[in-house]
Structure formats: structure tokens, C-alpha cells
Amino acid sequence: MRLGFDARYIRTDHHDGISRFSTELAAAVWDEAGRRPDDEVVFLIHDPAQRALLPAGVPTLMLHAPTSWREPFASLRVRDAGFDAVFSPMQTFGSFGHRGRFRLVLSLHDLIYYRHRTPPRELAWPIRLGWRLFYLTRLPQRLTLDAADAVVTVSETSRRQIAQARLTRRPLWVVANAPQATGTRADRSVWSETAPLDLVYMGSFMGYKDVETLVRAQRRLGEATRLHLLSRISPERERELARLAGGADVVFHHGVSDAVYTRLLTGNALLVTASRDEGYGLPIAEALALGTPAVVTDLEIFHEVAGDGARYAPAGDDAAFAQAIRSLRPVATRRRLADAGLARMARHTWRDSAVTLLDRLEELTATPPRAARARR
Secondary structure, eight states, X not given: OEEEEEOTTOOSSOOOHHHHHHHHHHHHHHHHHTTOXXXXXXXXXXXXXXXXXXXXXXXXXEXXXXXXXXXXXXXXXXXXXXXXXXXXXXXXXXXTXXXXXXXXXXXXXXXXXXXXXXXXXXXXXXXXXXXXXXXXSSHHHHHHHHTSSEEEESXXXXXXXXXXXXXXXXXXXXXXXXXXXXXXXXXXXXXXXXXOEEEEEOXXXXXXXXXXXXXXXXXXXXGGEEEEEOSOOOHHHXXXXXXXXXXXXXXXXXXXOHHHHHHHHTSSEEEEEOOSOOSOOHHHHHHHHHTOOEEEEOOHHHHHHHGGGEXXXXXXXXXXXXXXXXXXXXXXXXXXXXXXXHHHHTTOOHHHHHHHHHHHHHHHTTXXXXXXXXXX
């Protein structure tokens, strides 16, 4: 099987959720395909700098950026590359022209933007307008997904929600997120019941992420904790949250490297998120894999990810978040939670996801595409 893996969502400045998913799955797929003599993988990129974030020496094919006006015709642009299948970590890869040439597998990570329709502020206004129109009804999504041969999502929670919403008639596969296999562990020798706890938040500042609840919880906790907001943030959004903090110890990092992210998480720290909706929650998995406990919203998906490795608080309840954080002040309590989180994360790896994806793709490509069969 010759596979085109869409790696165009890998960011070269800092990872977001899709970029991290793309990077880790790409590396695992390349490694697993190397064990299968009949499999070949070519990575689709739009920026030469993306090669540095892929495994060394991988074959690549240059394509337009995924935000280009050419995206609806992406299949036409790769139809002569000899692919048996093309996999994209998003659902926007244009399907027109792939029938009879290759199998197309798209991804839908979650249904968040049907419940929270405000697009990211940093997007250009034409893209924001298109975003709004796309999520007005479910019909555009159904048409998009049904134009593919199969659909991938990242959790059992999302799979159930997509099925309940009847967003596609195509086979729906779970190719789950997983934490990075860094081998690093939290330094429990620095855990302290008297020193300030570092509360680490990694994620965007969109409304449904409800960072406001974390800031209000920090105001309740005072000098006992320090809230670190790691991601890049617009000046306007930073001013909003700074005013809400009212002098509380909130640190805006404006983006961090993986090394800084890991250093913060492996100290005297907790991972925190008050998000009201998620398709997975990769930062939670990353923290638990390091042996760092988490305090998170009481959501079905977070229970699927973290199990007993986290404490849970109701959405929007800053008092409950503050109390959950205080409950983890004792080092012995944190140790028990951390051990549960490590055991949870050991149950699934990126290699497991790569095996699932390649197995399903091989099954899918074992029969010719429908248009090709019809011509025969």
C-alpha cells in the first residue's frame, strides 16, 4: 500500500492539538510502515521547514497550504502520485477527483464547533466567515465526510457523538491521541506541601476553554499557587485576563518550547484545564504520562482520558477548582494520583494508533475504489 499522509498541519513555530497529533502519528506510522514490506508512506507538506519535524529522510511531496483556495481540489493535485490511500488529520482535504484513483480517509476530532461556533480570532475574516457558515447546520459536514471512504476520530467519546449526530455513513475509526514517549518523569523530590504549586495550562484562549475559571480560582488560592498560561495569546485577550486576575499571580508565557513545557510540568506542579468541551485533551495525557496529576473539568472525555489520574470539578465553578487544587497539596495524595495516571497512560501509545490506522487502511485498499470497479 502506498499511503499519502497529510502532514501539512504540522506547525513549525509551536504545536497546537492538530499539529501534535499530526507529528506524533506521522512518526509512529513511518516507524510501523517500516516493519511492513508492502507499505510505503509519502508525507504531504506545504513548507520545507516541516521536514525537520518529520522522521529523518522521509519522502515528501509539496502541496499548497491547507488554508489555500486550492484545498477543495487537493485530491486532483495528488491523483497522479500513485497513492492507494490518502489520510488527512482534518476533514478539509478536498475530495473532488479521488474516486477511482485512491481511498480517502478524513478526520473529525470532535463536535465542539457546533456547540461553540465562534472561530479563532487570529483567522482572516474570509476564513472566519466560511467557518460560521460551515457550522450553521450539519449538512456541509455530512457532505464533506460522506465524500471520503472512511472517517477517523480520536476518542470513543467523539466516535459516539459523531454517530449520534449521524454526521457520516462512512466507516468511523478511532485512532486515538496518545502522550509523547519522552521517558521523562516528574521529579517527586521537589514536590512540596509549603512551596507554591505551579498550575500549568496548555491550550488556546477561545471562549469554550474557559480560562477565566482558572484565573478566578487562582485569585482564591492566592500565594499558595502560581498559574502559568503557556500558549500564545493576543494582546487584547491578555488584557482581558490580566484585568480579571486583579493582581493574582498569573504568568503569561506567550508560547513555550517543548523543553520549557516539560520542565514546568515535572516540577512542583499540576496540570489544570477548565475547558467546557473537548474532543480529547492531549495536554492532560501528556501531563499524566510525565507523572504529573491534573485538575480538570468533570467531562466525559476527560474521564476517558485521565481516569483516576485527575481530580474533577464542575464546569465554570472556580470555587470547586480551587478546592480540588487544595486537596492535592499533600505530597502523598499527589503520589497516589500520579501513579494512577502513569498506569492509565501505559495502556495506549502512538504505535498502537499507527497499527490501528495502517491495519484499517490495508483492509480498505484491499478492494479497488468504486469508480475503478465500475469501469471494469
